Amino acid sequence: MTASMNLLVAVCLGYVALLFLVAFVAERAALRGRGGWLRSPVVYTLSLSIYCTAWTFYGAVGYAARSGLEYLTIYLGPTLVMIGWWWGLRKLVRIGRTQRVTSVADLISSRYGKSTLLAVFVTLIAVIGTTPYIALQLQSVTASFASIAQADPNAASLDDNRNIALWVAAGLALFTILFGTRNLDANERHHGVVMAIAVEAVVKLAALMAVGVFVVWGLGGGLGETLARIDASARGQWQVDGARWAGLTFLAAAAFLTLPRMFQVLVVENEDEGHLRTASWAFPLYLMLISLFVVPIAVVGLEIMPAGSNPDQFVLTVPLSQGQNTLAMLSFLGGFSSATSMVIVASIALATMVSNHIVMPIWLRLTGGGAVISGDVRHVVILSRRVSIAAVLGFGYLYYRLSGGGAALAAIGLISFAGVAQFLPALLGGILWRGATRTGALVGLSLGFVLWVWCLLLPSFGTGVVISESVMAAGPWGIGWLRPYALFGLSGVDPLVHAIVWTMLFNAGGFTLASLISFPTPLERLQGAQFVNVFQHSGRTQNWAGDTAQSEDLMVMAQRILGPAQSQALFQEEARRQGLVGYLPEPSPDFLARLERELSGSVGAATAHAMVGQIMGAATVSVDDLLAVADETAQMMEYSSQLEAKSEELTRTARQLRAANEKLTQLSVQKDAFLSQISHELRTPMTSIRAFSEILRDGGALDAETRAKYADIIHGEAIRLTRLLDDLLDLSVLENGQVNLNLRTGVLAEVIDHAVAATGVENGPLRLVRDRQAEEVMLETDLDRLAQVFINLIANARKYCDAAAPRLTVSVQVRNGRLMIDFVDNGTGIPRAAQALVFEKFSRVSDQNAGGAGLGLAICREIMARLDGSITYLPGQGGAAFRVTLPVAQRVAAQ
Amino acid sequence: MTGKPTPLFLERRSYRQRRVIDAARLLPVLGAVLFGLPLLWPRGAEDAVRTSSSILYVFGVWLILVCLAFVISRKVEDEGDGSTDTNDEGRP
Numbered sequence: 001m002t003a004s005m006n007l008l009v010a011v012c013l014g015y016v017a018l019l020f021l022v023a024f025v026a027e028r029a030a031l032r033g034r035g036g037w038l039r040s041p042v043v044y045t046l047s048l049s050i051y052c053t054a055w056t057f058y059g060a061v062g063y064a065a066r067s068g069l070e071y072l073t074i075y076l077g078p079t080l081v082m083i084g085w086w087w088g089l090r091k092l093v094r095i096g097r098t099q100r101v102t103s104v105a106d107l108i109s110s111r112y113g114k115s116t117l118l119a120v121f122v123t124l125i126a127v128i129g130t131t132p133y134i135a136l137q138l139q140s141v142t143a144s145f146a147s148i149a150q151a152d153p154n155a156a157s158l159d160d161n162r163n164i165a166l167w168v169a170a171g172l173a174l175f176t177i178l179f180g181t182r183n184l185d186a187n188e189r190h191h192g193v194v195m196a197i198a199v200e201a202v203v204k205l206a207a208l209m210a211v212g213v214f215v216v217w218g219l220g221g222g223l224g225e226t227l228a229r230i231d232a233s234a235r236g237q238w239q240v241d242g243a244r245w246a247g248l249t250f251l252a253a254a255a256f257l258t259l260p261r262m263f264q265v266l267v268v269e270n271e272d273e274g275h276l277r278t279a280s281w282a283f284p285l286y287l288m289l290i291s292l293f294v295v296p297i298a299v300v301g302l303e304i305m306p307a308g309s310n311p312d313q314f315v316l317t318v319p320l321s322q323g324q325n326t327l328a329m330l331s332f333l334g335g336f337s338s339a340t341s342m343v344i345v346a347s348i349a350l351a352t353m354v355s356n357h358i359v360m361p362i363w364l365r366l367t368g369g370g371a372v373i374s375g376d377v378r379h380v381v382i383l384s385r386r387v388s389i390a391a392v393l394g395f396g397y398l399y400y401r402l403s404g405g406g407a408a409l410a411a412i413g414l415i416s417f418a419g420v421a422q423f424l425p426a427l428l429g430g431i432l433w434r435g436a437t438r439t440g441a442l443v444g445l446s447l448g449f450v451l452w453v454w455c456l457l458l459p460s461f462g463t464g465v466v467i468s469e470s471v472m473a474a475g476p477w478g479i480g481w482l483r484p485y486a487l488f489g490l491s492g493v494d495p496l497v498h499a500i501v502w503t504m505l506f507n508a509g510g511f512t513l514a515s516l517i518s519f520p521t522p523l524e525r526l527q528g529a530q531f532v533n534v535f536q537h538s539g540r541t542q543n544w545a546g547d548t549a550q551s552e553d554l555m556v557m558a559q560r561i562l563g564p565a566q567s568q569a570l571f572q573e574e575a576r577r578q579g580l581v582g583y584l585p586e587p588s589p590d591f592l593a594r595l596e597r598e599l600s601g602s603v604g605a606a607t608a609h610a611m612v613g614q615i616m617g618a619a620t621v622s623v624d625d626l627l628a629v630a631d632e633t634a635q636m637m638e639y640s641s642q643l644e645a646k647s648e649e650l651t652r653t654a655r656q657l658r659a660a661n662e663k664l665t666q667l668s669v670q671k672d673a674f675l676s677q678i679s680h681e682l683r684t685p686m687t688s689i690r691a692f693s694e695i696l697r698d699g700g701a702l703d704a705e706t707r708a709k710y711a712d713i714i715h716g717e718a719i720r721l722t723r724l725l726d727d728l729l730d731l732s733v734l735e736n737g738q739v740n741l742n743l744r745t746g747v748l749a750e751v752i753d754h755a756v757a758a759t760g761v762e763n764g765p766l767r768l769v770r771d772r773q774a775e776e777v778m779l780e781t782d783l784d785r786l787a788q789v790f791i792n793l794i795a796n797a798r799k800y801c802d803a804a805a806p807r808l809t810v811s812v813q814v815r816n817g818r819l820m821i822d823f824v825d826n827g828t829g830i831p832r833a834a835q836a837l838v839f840e841k842f843s844r845v846s847d848q849n850a851g852g853a854g855l856g857l858a859i860c861r862e863i864m865a866r867l868d869g870s871i872t873y874l875p876g877q878g879g880a881a882f883r884v885t886l887p888v889a890q891r892v893a894a895q
Numbered sequence: 896m897t898g899k900p901t902p903l904f905l906e907r908r909s910y911r912q913r914r915v916i917d918a919a920r921l922l923p924v925l926g927a928v929l930f931g932l933p934l935l936w937p938r939g940a941e942d943a944v945r946t947s948s949s950i951l952y953v954f955g956v957w958l959i960l961v962c963l964a965f966v967i968s969r970k971v972e973d974e975g976d977g978s979t980d981t982n983d984e985g986r987p
Contacts, residue, residue, distance in 0.1 A: 069949055076930050079957065083964040084923030086916060086971075227947035237943035242934040249930065277971070281964035288957045295950060 008148050008332065015333055016171060019340075022199050023179045023192030030191035038191050039271045041278035047194045047265045048283050049201035050346075051078060051256060052290055053133075054140035054339035055413045057204055060291065062312035064298035068235040073245060075291045077252025079284040085276050088257070089266065091431050093276055095534050096267035100601040103353045104263040104423060110605035111430035111531050112438035113524035119357035119606050121442070122423060125449055126260045126353060127392070128457075129419030130346055132412040134396030135403060137339035138165045140312075142400075144335050147313045147320065148328070169397040172343045176393075177386045180348040193344060194269055200337035205290055207334025211315055212293020214327055215300045219318075226296050233299045247497040251414065254421035257428075260349035261342060268349075343393070351388035356604030359384040364607065377561050381603060415456050418499055422448035425508040429515070434528045436511070439518035444511025448503045451487070455499040459484045551587050557611060558595060561602050570598060677842040681724060685717040727855040731841070734862035741782040741866060748821070749775035751783050752810060755790035759798065766798045766806045774812040777819060781886065785863045789871065792856045793823045793882050800880065801827035817888045822874060824881040835873050915970045922963055929956045 030038055037043075056074060063071035081089065101107045105126065109119035142165045179192040220226030230236060256262055270276070301314035309317060315335065319327040363380060425448075426441040458466045467484060475482040485495045487502050520528065551571075558567035574594070575585040585591055592612060599608035692710045696702070702710070733739050749772055756768060779786070797808045803826045811822045830838060839861045842854040857871075864871045864884065874881035930953070936944045 068946060069953065072953060076953075076957075079960065080923045080926050080930070083926055083960055084920075086919040087923065227950070230950070231945045231947050233946075236946050237938075238933065238936050238946065238949045239938060239943065240933065245934060246931065277968045280968050281961050284957070284964060285961045288954065288961065292954065295946065 005145075005149055008145070008329070011329055011333070012336065015336070016175075019196045019199065020175065020178075023175075023196040026195035027179065027192040038195060041272075041275040042282070043194060043198045044265075044269075044271065044275035045279040045282040045286065046198035046201040047269060048262075048279060049204070049286055049290075050197055050261055050265060050341045051259075052204065052287070052338060053342040054137050054335050055133075056290075057208065057335045057338040058140050058144070058312050058315055059413065060294045061298045061301065061314045062310070064235070064294050065302055065311035065314065068237075068239055069295065070240045070244060070248065071294060072291060073248035074252045075287040077249045077254070078256040079287055080249070081253045081256050082280050082283045085280040088428065088431070089276060090273070091534060092257070092427075093267055093270050093273055095431060095531050096270065097273070098534060099530070099605070100597050102268060102356060102601065102604055103349055104258060104260055104427070105353045105357050106600070106604045106606075107263075107267075108423065108426050108430060108441065109357070110600070111527055112426075112436075112441050113521050113527060114606045114609040115438050116357065116361055116606040116610070118426075118438060118441055118445075119353075119604065120361075121445060121449075123350075123353040123357045125419060125422060125445070127350055127395075129416045130260060130350055131392070131395045131399050132403075133416045134343055134346060134393065135400035136412055137343050138169060138396060138400045141165065141168050141336060141339045143310075143313060144316055144332050147316045148332060165400055166397060168340075169393045172340055172347070173390050173393045175340075176344050176347050176351075176389050180344065180351070180389065181382055181385050190269065190348065193348065194265070197265075197341040197345060200341040201286075203330075203337045204334040205286065207330045207337075208290055208293065208315065210327060211319060211331050212297060214322075214324065215293065215297050215318060219300050219304065219322070220296060226300070229303065230295060230299045233302060235295070235299065241494060243497045244494055247494075247500050248414070251417050251421055251496075251500055254424045255417035258420045258423040259417075260353065260420070261346040264345050264349040264352075343396070347389045347392045350392045351385050352604075354388040354392070355381065355384040356607060359388065360603050360607050361610070364610070377557075378563055378602075381561070411460055414496055415460050418456055418496065418503065419449075419452055421500075422452060422503060422507055425504075425511040429511055430528075431531050431534075433515075434525075434532045435515055436528065437515045437518045437520040438524055440511045440513075440515030443514035444507045444509075447510040448507030451503045451506055452499060455484050455487060455502060456495070459495070551585060554587060554592075554595065554612070558599065561599055561611075570595070674841060678728070681842065682721070685721045685724075689714050689717045689721075724855070727859060731855055731859050731862060734859065734866060737866075739866060742784060743780060744783050745778065745780045746783045747775075748777040748779055748812065748819075751779070751787050752790055755787045755794055758787070758791050759794045761794055761798050761808075764798060766794075766801065766808055768794075769807060769809040771811060775810075777812065777814075779819075779886070781867050785867065786886075789860045789863050789884060790821075790823075792860050793884075796856065797823065797825040797827075797880065801825040803827050803879070814888055818869075819886045819888050821884040821886075822877075822881060823884070824874070824877045825879040827879045829878070829880045830873065832875070835875060838873055839871070912972055915967060918963075919967045919971055922960065922967060925963075926956070926960050929960075 026038055060071045060074070095101065096107065099107075099110055101110060105119045105122035108122050109115050112118050145164050175196075176193075179196070180190055216223060216226045220229055257266075297314055297318065298311060301309075301311060301318050305314065305317060305321065316328055316331050319325075319331060360381065363384070422445060425444050426436070429436040430441070459472065472484060474480060480486075481488050483491075485491070485498060486493075487498065490498060490502070493501075555567065555571055558570065561567075562570070571585060574591050578585050578588070578591075580586070596605075596608050596612045599611060602608075603611070692714050696707060696710055696714075752770070752775060756762060761768060794808065797806070801808070805826075807826045809822075809824045811824070813820050813822075839857045841858045860871050864886075867886065869884065869886040871882060871884050874883045933944075933949065933953070936949075
């Protein structure tokens with residue numbers, strides 16, 4: 001088989017047809033909801049491989065042939081980023097998903113207050129940085145065609161190769177437009193595209209590995225032999241410049257995060273955050289494998305190829321020179337895959353940015369009013385995106401034609417990296433530091449961009465093309481410290497490292513300093529909190545105070561951007577959530593934020609914000625709104641603490657109610673007992689009165705003495721009844737607190753004298769022992785009531801003291817500010833079990849002398865309670881002992 | 896928000912999780928240091944390190960990092976911010 005151009009074109013077209021088929025099948029499967037296999041972490045990992053472009057596929061070998069192991073830095077940087085996914089990528093992906101970010105420009109603009117200016121700026125840098133890169137891919141495809149053409153004597157001249165570049169560009173534009181703009185929402189995944197680039201990732205890895213295996217075991221004579229050959233070659237020793245080793249690793253790591261196409265596959269096309277976990281080790285593995293055979297291919301190529309052959313084409317020319325045409329074809333397809341996948345994703349990413357941040361705002365301004373114009377905005381957005389894709393590819397082709405496709409183009413890879421790396425401070429600062437401001441981002445980006453253009457981009461076109469030789473040598477206007485390769489006198493450094501150091505220093509420094517001294521707008525602060533604390537609260541932006549908005553206007557606008565079906569579903573769902581019927585929900589802040597996020601998935605955050613803003617009347621959030629949000633939180637907290645207090649109070653009340661209920665139940669039981677007691681007490685005397693009065697009425701044969709005796713009994717029982725009723729009345733009055741105290745001043749001794757006289761104990765057997773000295777105490781209290789208590793106690797002693805020589809000792813003392821009067825007799829006292837009950841109503845310790853109704857001590861207790869004192873039984877005094885206590889304050893006041 | 900005090904000690908599982916996350920954070924640092932070691936290699940004409948040794952070193956480190964990343968990615972759980980300096984993330 002000879003390597004003929006015709007066969008190559010046929011294979012190439014067949015491969016392209018296969019890619020179209022894969023993309024088509026994937027789109028169909030996703031559409032029918034059978035795309036489970038599309039969402040595997042393996043596909044995600046493979047899609048990341050668009051990092052390895054044709055520049056790395058072909059260029060890495062050339063790079064290794066020229067500079068040894070330095071090419072590894074391009075892969076080591078992304079490796080470090082991927083295995084460090086927990087630091088930044090995880091957060092970036094979460095933010096991208098919650099904020100429905102469509103591109104790196106959208107992320108930066110959205111973070112810094114949805115700034116259109118920043119979005120435009122980032123888009124421009126991205127376009128400037130990426131267009132040469134696309135040209136580079138076209139060049140590599142053309143060069144690989146040329147390499148094969150050289151082996152085919154019948155092939156056309158090189159002029160045709162220019163046309164090949166055009167054909168490739170046109171074909172890629174067609175593919176990208178077909179599968180890249182199928183759905184408007186950039187946040188919805190391009191399943192077809194992702195699947196196609198996953199297939200291409202497998203092809204390019206397989207191709208490079210196949211060539212590597214062929215070179216090591218087919219040409220190099222095994223692993224050990226090949227290593228020996230490597231050591232024997234011109235690149236046999238570690239000669240990598242330290243500054244370039246570190247600088248390029250950093251640059252590759254930065255570019256991996258900020259390249260628009262990498263952001264597209266890493267964040268925008270990310271289906272599931274969990275995929276990152278697999279990619280964290282699988283992608284470094286991919287990078288390792290793809291760079292594994294680079295040095296052997298380079299060394300063997302240098303050995304066997306004729307001097308002066310282009311090392312960039314060794315991957316293709318080494319198999320060709322050995323007659324391995326199938327391998328060469330596979331290798332060609334690998335390079336073709338690398339180029340096309342990069343161009344497809346890069347043009348999608350750039351087109352999204354250009355259309356969302358440049359075309360749409362201009363169009364909205366031109367049509368004056370944006371949301372209120374008639375017509376379907378979706379067509380405009382899709383059209384602008386398609387035109388943008390064609391334009392980006394057109395620029396790439398133009399750049400390729402104008403640059404002439406020489407070595408100058410090959411150098412553009414790292415320069416492009418350095419350009420997009422300027423996003424790094426704004427990007428990382430934005431997601432990690434709440435203090436980062438729009439001003440800071442603008443200052444940092446501007447400084448970095450200007451220095452990049454001056455130190456790297458303009459000199460790269462060659463001395464004398466843009467910057468004259470004299471300026472390169474002596475600086476503009478002879479100012480030496482402004483020389484592009486020796487800025488601020490830092491000469492003798494590798495130009496790339498020189499540029500990285502200065503751009504990053506000024507970019508990050510300017511960004512930090514300007515952020516520190518500027519003050520962010522409220523929207524910036526809101527977004528800053530949303531981005532930096534994305535793990536604390538995902539979602540929930542509160543940007544609009546929605547009372548002036550017309551839901552219908554919003555609906556009209558949403559239909560134009562999202563399409564009728566989707567927006568109607570969105571509005572209906574929201575209305576249902578608000579408890580309304582129909583399609584028009586209240587324009588609550590929540591809903592507006594959600595709507596804006598949905599819109600931003602189609603047209604970018606800044607445009608969506610502006611469009612909603614036009615309908616809402618106010619396009620900005622005021623400090624008051626911000627404070628209102630904070631207030632709301634504070635109110636919520638206060639409310640919750642109030643609720644907590646209330647619930648505590650309720651618990652307390654419930655406890656009190658329970659206690660009251662218990663008491664009531666007890667009282668009810670007591671009342672029942674009281675009623676049965678009192679009926680019993682009343683019944684006894686009534687029974688004897690009735691019996692004796694019946695005898696008196698009926699019996700005529702009674703003598704006068706007996707009659708008198710019976711009448712006495714009736715009289716006595718009546719007196720007892722009266723006394724009982726008096727006592728009951730007295731107790732009832734006391735218990736109800738209706739008693740009027742007759743406060744007077746007197747001496748305690750006189751009160752006791754009165755009580756003794758009233759009971760008449762002086763004539764009885766009971767002997768009283770008193771200490772008159774101690775009794776000389778002035779009192780201010782109800783003396784009559786107090787005397788009543790004393791009478792009761794003395795009468796009790798007389799009645800119940802069962803000693804042979806009954807004696808009652810009255811002692812008085814003052815302790816702890818209280819006056820205490822003890823009445824202690826020398827009887828047997830009250831049994832322990834009965835002590836607790838002596839003050840209860842109707843309680844009688846013994847019934848041998850049923851003289852009282854058992855109310856006396858109960859009355860005493862009530863009286864003492866009214867007098868602010870107490871009466872208690874004093875156990876262990878050798879007889880019945882009662883202690884009457886009175887507050888001493890009354891006594892002092894009386895003196 | 897409510898000033899709920901975070902517990903001083905964690906149960907065994909959360910503790911293990913935190914340490915896995917620590918490992919995930921330290922891995923790129925380790926990688927950077929190991930990949931940075933070639934900066935110290937001599938670059939003279941005679942005593943320079945041979946390319947075959949450099950290749951074995953770099954790819955060896957690479958493979959070890961991939962293996963470690965694989966193990967960590969299996970161990971680490973998705974939920975939770977897991978950082979010790981901020982509140983635990985509660986996904987809404």
